[in-house]
Amino acid sequence: MHADRLSRAYLSLEGLSCGDAFGERFFIRPDLAADLIARRSLPAPPWIFTDDTMMAVSVVETLQRHERIDQDHLAGSFARHYDPMRGYGPAMHDLLNKYRYVGPRWRDEANALFDGQGSYGNGSAMRVAPLGAYFADDWARIPEEAALSSRTTHCHSEAVAGAIAIALAAALAWKLREQSCLVSSTEFLSRVADATPDSAVKRGIETAIRLDQGSTVEEAVKQLGNGKMVSCPDTVPFALWNASHYLSSYEDALWSTVSGLGDRDTTCAIVGGIVAMYTGAEGIPKEWLAAREPIPNHMLHQL
Numbered sequence: 630m631h632a633d634r635l636s637r638a639y640l641s642l643e644g645l646s647c648g649d650a651f652g653e654r655f656f657i658r659p660d661l662a663a664d665l666i667a668r669r670s671l672p673a674p675p676w677i678f679t680d681d682t683m684m685a686v687s688v689v690e691t692l693q694r695h696e697r698i699d700q701d702h703l704a705g706s707f708a709r710h711y712d713p714m715r716g717y718g719p720a721m722h723d724l725l726n727k728y729r730y731v732g733p734r735w736r737d738e739a740n741a742l743f744d745g746q747g748s749y750g751n752g753s754a755m756r757v758a759p760l761g762a763y764f765a766d767d768w769a770r771i772p773e774e775a776a777l778s779s780r781t782t783h784c785h786s787e788a789v790a791g792a793i794a795i796a797l798a799a800a801l802a803w804k805l806r807e808q809s810c811l812v813s814s815t816e817f818l819s820r821v822a823d824a825t826p827d828s829a830v831k832r833g834i835e836t837a838i839r840l841d842q843g844s845t846v847e848e849a850v851k852q853l854g855n856g857k858m859v860s861c862p863d864t865v866p867f868a869l870w871n872a873s874h875y876l877s878s879y880e881d882a883l884w885s886t887v888s889g890l891g892d893r894d895t896t897c898a899i900v901g902g903i904v905a906m907y908t909g910a911e912g913i914p915k916e917w918l919a920a921r922e923p924i925p926n927h928m929l930h931q932l
Contacts, residue, residue: 786826822835879905
């Protein structure tokens with residue numbers, strides 16, 4: 630069972646990392662980005678991944694070693710793999726630097742962020758799809774494990790809700806593939822929302838459910854956000870809206886997601902990690918994987 634679970638987690642990580650690196654290449658002048666996206670013109674390689682992938686690798690590493698989220702190991706892994714050139718937010722720059730020397734007191738540091746509220750940034754959601762993939766055969770366990778993964782850096786209840794929602798979506802995508810079933814966007818989002826804790830994130834997903842089936846990406850952004858605020862409430866509903874509409878096509882899902890601009894590496898990472906669970910490895914274009922930089926050997930060795 631552990632081997633099967635890891636295989637799913639690796640697949641989700643591959644989809645997440647490719648989406649992350651793809652989205653990152655569109656942080657260019659908005660009018661130029663819009664033109665390239667409209668023409669589906671692939672960016673020139675290499676596609677460099679960001680902190681989204683770095684932190685997702687730590688999640689998978691922890692699951693491989695412990696078969697659950699061991700928070701002490703996860704915090705240590707985040708610190709070991711921290712690379713200041715990968716686009717971490719200011720709060721995570723400070724936090725992960727502290728994790729390198731505070732030892733077991735890392736919990737105090739995470740809880741102290743933002744005057745004791747804890748962070749509700751989208752970092753908890755961007756890295757968690759592989760966890761949902763790993764526990765896809767144990768739906769009831771996902772909320773607990775996703776919450777543990779979130780609270781290792783993001784303690785606010787909205788960050789926890791965002792992580793739970795994305796992990797559930799990745800698991801649901803795998804379940805639907807196993808059943809050779811494709812449900813409507815409304816049903817997919819409803820099943821995720823039903824198991825998401827009461828929160829602004831959940832209300833955002835419910836708003837996504839109510840959007841007309843023919844809504845454009847621009848209309849979805851107006852109602853749901855696009856990650857521009859770098860928060861879970863502003864990121865997770867939009868990512869789920871895209872994943873639910875294009876679950877059977879990795880390419881369509883990513884082009885739709887990136888067209889919303891905003892925090893495009895993170896929204897694309899989230900969507901890539903979910904949709905890959907439905908399309909399988911064969912759904913991720915080989916050209917895209919070849920353009921993405923390889924995950925560093927020392928990280929692969931640890932995995």
